[in-house]
Amino acid sequence: QVQLVQSGAELQKPGASVKVSCKTSGYTFIEYYIHWVRQAPGQGLEWVGWINPRSGATHYPQRFQGRVTMTRDTSISTAYMKLSNLRSDDTAVFYCARGSSSGWYHWGQGTLVTVSP
Amino acid sequence: EIVLTQSPGTLSLSPGEGATLSCRASQSVSSNYLAWYQQKPGQAPRLLIYDASSRATGIPDRFSGSGSGTDFTLTISRLEPEDFAVYFCKQYASSLYTFGQGTKLEIK
Numbered sequence: 001q002v003q004l005v006q007s008g009a010e011l012q013k014p015g016a017s018v019k020v021s022c023k024t025s026g027y028t029f030i031e032y033y034i035h036w037v038r039q040a041p042g043q044g045l046e047w048v049g050w051i052n053p054r055s056g057a058t059h060y061p062q063r064f065q066g067r068v069t070m071t072r073d074t075s076i077s078t079a080y081m082k083l084s085n086l087r088s089d090d091t092a093v094f095y096c097a098r099g100s101s102s103g104w105y106h107w108g109q110g111t112l113v114t115v116s117p
Numbered sequence: 118e119i120v121l122t123q124s125p126g127t128l129s130l131s132p133g134e135g136a137t138l139s140c141r142a143s144q145s146v147s148s149n150y151l152a153w154y155q156q157k158p159g160q161a162p163r164l165l166i167y168d169a170s171s172r173a174t175g176i177p178d179r180f181s182g183s184g185s186g187t188d189f190t191l192t193i194s195r196l197e198p199e200d201f202a203v204y205f206c207k208q209y210a211s212s213l214y215t216f217g218q219g220t221k222l223e224i225k
Contacts, residue, residue: 037162037216044205044216045156045207047207047213047215047216059212061118095161095162102168103164103166103168104152104154104162104164105164105173107161107162108161110161
């Protein structure tokens with residue numbers, strides 16, 4: 001079965017960077033985009049961007065450009081999201097999700113990133 | 118960027134009643150590329166509806182989606198206790214995906 005398993009919770013200081021992993025299994029990794037979504041405590045969902053695992057191409061909304069970098073390692077079917085220059089308002093749960101033309105059925109369990117001095 | 122506005126913010130209903138949730142877009146969502154997700158506390162979102170009206174695999178038929186252009190609706194007939202959650206709409210017509218702010222469906 002399709003699974004997306006994310007790395008564990010992180011505590012980082014303002015100005016630092018965090019890299020979250022999303023290890024996939026149960027399907028051919030390069031055939032589906034991976035999207036990342038952020039959810040601040042008690043708030044809604046915010047799309048952070050996608051990566052095409054086949055080509056490595058990425059697309060980010062302007063609010064994250066310059067601070068987010070998405071990469072992948074096809075040899076281990078894993079996608080990564082790095083967010084730099086962290087601020088306190090980056091404290092959130094980050095999810096990866098497998099994209100498809102019929103919706104995002106499969107999600108990771110979420111990774112809590114806490115930014116605190 | 119397409120802004121999605123969901124209403125109401127909170128909906129208080131009793132099990133067995135029907136629910137109507139609205140999602141309005143700031144501009145037309147082409148090809149009706151709109152999805153609905155359900156989220157419960159501590160869980161990842163769960164896909165309910167895609168392409169505005171197609172029910173995702175495994176979703177009960179009491180969930181239905183409708184609408185086109187800028188106005189979309191999620192209807193839940195005969196609410197079950199497990200349906201009380203937060204619901205988000207998402208558009209994927211634009212290269213910049215966006216979500217609505219969510220509607221909380223709570224037990225009255």
